[in-house]
Amino acid sequence: MTLKDTQPGMVVRIDALGESALKQRLMTMGLIPGTRVEILNSAPLGDPIAIRLRSYNLAMRRDDAASIQVTQLK
Amino acid sequence: MPAISVALTGNPNTGKSTIFNELTGARQKIGNWPGVTVDKKVGLIEYKGRKISVVDLPGTYSINARSQEEQVVSDYFAENKPDIVVNIIDASNISRNLFLTVQLMENGIPLILNLNMMDEAERHGIKINESKLEEIFGMPVTSTVGRDNKSVKVLLDVFTNTRMANYQPSKIFQEHLDRINQIKASGESQEKIDEEIITARYDFIDKVMNAAVTLNVADKGLTEKLDSYLANGFLALPIMVAMFYLLFQIAFEWVGQPLADLLGAFFEETVAPWAAEVMAAAGVADWMQSLVSDGIIVGVGSVLSFVPLIFTLFLCLSFLDGTGYMARVAFVMDPIMRRVGLTGKGIMPLIMGYGCGVPAIMGARTLDTHKDRMISILITPFLTCSAKVPIIALFAAMFFPDNVANIVFAMYFLGLATAIIMAKVLGETAFKGRESTFLLELPPYRMPDLKTVLLETWEKGKGYLVKAGTIIFAMSVAIWFLSSFNSDGMTDEMSESYLAGIGSATATIFAPQGFDTWEAGAAVVTGVLAKEAVVSTIGILYGADEEAVDTDDAEGTADVLMTTGMATAFTPLSALAFMVFTQLYSPCVTALGTIKKEAQSWKWMAFAFLYTCAVAWVAALLVYQVGRLLGFQ
Secondary structure: OEHHHOOOOOEEEEEEEOOOOOHHHHHHOOOOOOOEEEEEEEOOOOOOEEEEEOOEEEEEOHHHHOOEEEEEOO | OOOEEEEEEEOOOOOHHHHHHHHHOOOEEEEEOOOOOOEEEEEEEEEOOEEEEEEEOOOOOOOOOOOHHHHHHHHHHHHOOOOEEEEEEEHHHHHHHHHHHHHHHHOOOOEEEEEEOHHHHHHOOEEEOHHHHHHHHOOOEEEOOOOOHHHHHHHHHHHHHOOHHHOOOOHHHHHHHHHHHHHHOOOOOHHHHHHHHHHHHHHHHHHHHHHHEEEOOOOOOHHHHHHHHHOOOOOHHHHHHHHHHHHHHHHHHHOHHHHHHHHHHHHHHHHHHHHHHHHHHHOOOHHHHHHHHHHHHHHHHHHHHHHHHHHHHHHHHHHHHHHOHHHHHHHHHHHHHHOOOOOHHHHHHHHHHOOOHHHHHHHHHHOOOHHHHHHHHHHHHHOOOOOOHHHHHHHHHHHOOOOHHHHHHHHHHHHHHHHHHHHHHHHHOOOOOOOOOOEEEEOOOOOOOHHHHHHHHHHHHHHHHHHHHHHHHHHHHHHHHHHHEEOOEEOOOHHHOHHHHHHHHHHHOOHHHOOOOHHHHHHHHHHHHOOHHHHHHHHHHOOOOHHHOOOOOHHHHHHHHHOOOHHHHOOHHHHHHHHHHHHHOOOOHHHHHHHHHHHOOHHHHHHHHHHHHHHHHHHHHHHHHHHHHOOOO
């Protein structure tokens, strides 16, 4: 599954990042394969989403999250 | 001894500016880095007989030169060798913060690692072994508590006492460097190399975290609890609307506008008569008296009357920004803004545009890309700023007495719709490029540092005063000249002045819109000076007493003007066309001056003037001609 398909409350591990214009920026922000990510909440219209990783919170659009492969941990 | 040069660097939201402000206080200078609209802050301090110069580099997550800020930091280190570089790290978010640290160290930049927000980190169950960190990085490690003055002053001792030469990178960091060099020599594509380097850095960081940092999995913090209301579900929207309503109340009702009115009244009732008296007593020439009273004092008055408003607005916004709430506003609004081709971050400047275009245009500099900034600047003038309200209110009261609320609403809607359409058009023509992205840190909610909020407010307000002020001042004198002179010299009759000539010349282009009187033409021209001037010009030109034209009392003014020639000069349809035109046409000179400053280009300022006028002219034409076809008068 991808990060786009997750629901608030889930905890996932990043497996891989697909090619996208945003890829290196995402990696710089700490989204590296193996990183643990908690899905916090989404904006009123369901997009963007807020996630927590490496002790900080980050917002991104669902379309961009679609390029991130994850495995659900919780 | 020469001054010690210190550079502060770090991620956004680490409290870096607060530390800079604590260190330098008001002894700081703010300029621009060459070629970009990124603030350059430098401060000079003296400590134990040593001069220390401190530069606050813009907050960045890396130095990959992907944004203006990153470019500035990367250029700075390429060109300067400061004695000491302090890397401010948010201790509660150490893992991602160390990315920049590692990247800087790979570039051979000696650092002092300063762990800030240590109190907050402890509350989150994060324990950092400072001596272990010092050992691994081979760099001095210090710690501070964000707003604690004393803890920040400790840094001054570090600046004067630290001998960076005594520190050497550890073996484990040397291994990381070797790995980076291996990756660089691997012969893979540049993209692949960049990605592997990023991964290697986080591998190293994970090692550091294992060795020196203990994380206790804490309960959901206050930030996450607040966000479950403020940035989640449908409650987030009404809360946001209420927040902005409050902000506008403070700026335009409770504090800013009343102060502005007081200042305006002071100029009109005290300064102007006093100056007139002094000059009359001294026997100053008539034209000089008029220049001072009607040109300079009016001009300075109009600059100053914006000041309380701008300062109050900036104060509220700096405060909100300091709490971290602004990031949530961008988060909540992104899906809506995105449909227009903008991003969530762009909502703030636009909302401000409903108060005053000037802070709105200045606010565009916080946006990520050149495209976002320019589009935001160029569509702001279409929004209904507070100075356009009197025009709508007066014309609606005079020509549509039964439909005032509907007409006012329609005008607001027209401005918004035009802004949206033009954002789309500009995004697909002049600023064609890939869709802007939205990747935004949601910093923890914090109590803003008062000193930082005040300094920020002061700096932004001062920037407005100096740069925009000079242009408004020059324009006021120019308008004074045009309205007081004609080819025979000075005249008391405005109807015989150059302005009247320009008014009738201007009016000829409004024949297809049905308002080609020289009075309307002159009002359009003075409206470029300030939108408030439209109502007062038209009132005075149609022969109403100056006292009768009160921009705050549309109904009263309308009653007076109904007895003048204005009632017959406009039909309801041509009045509507006039409203549409003045709603959309050129930003006022203050806003034009701000556009020049923010876009760093006369060309874009000229474009902003011309294209808004063109859009307004066409919109007014459509309203008048289609209205006539439909049988309206």
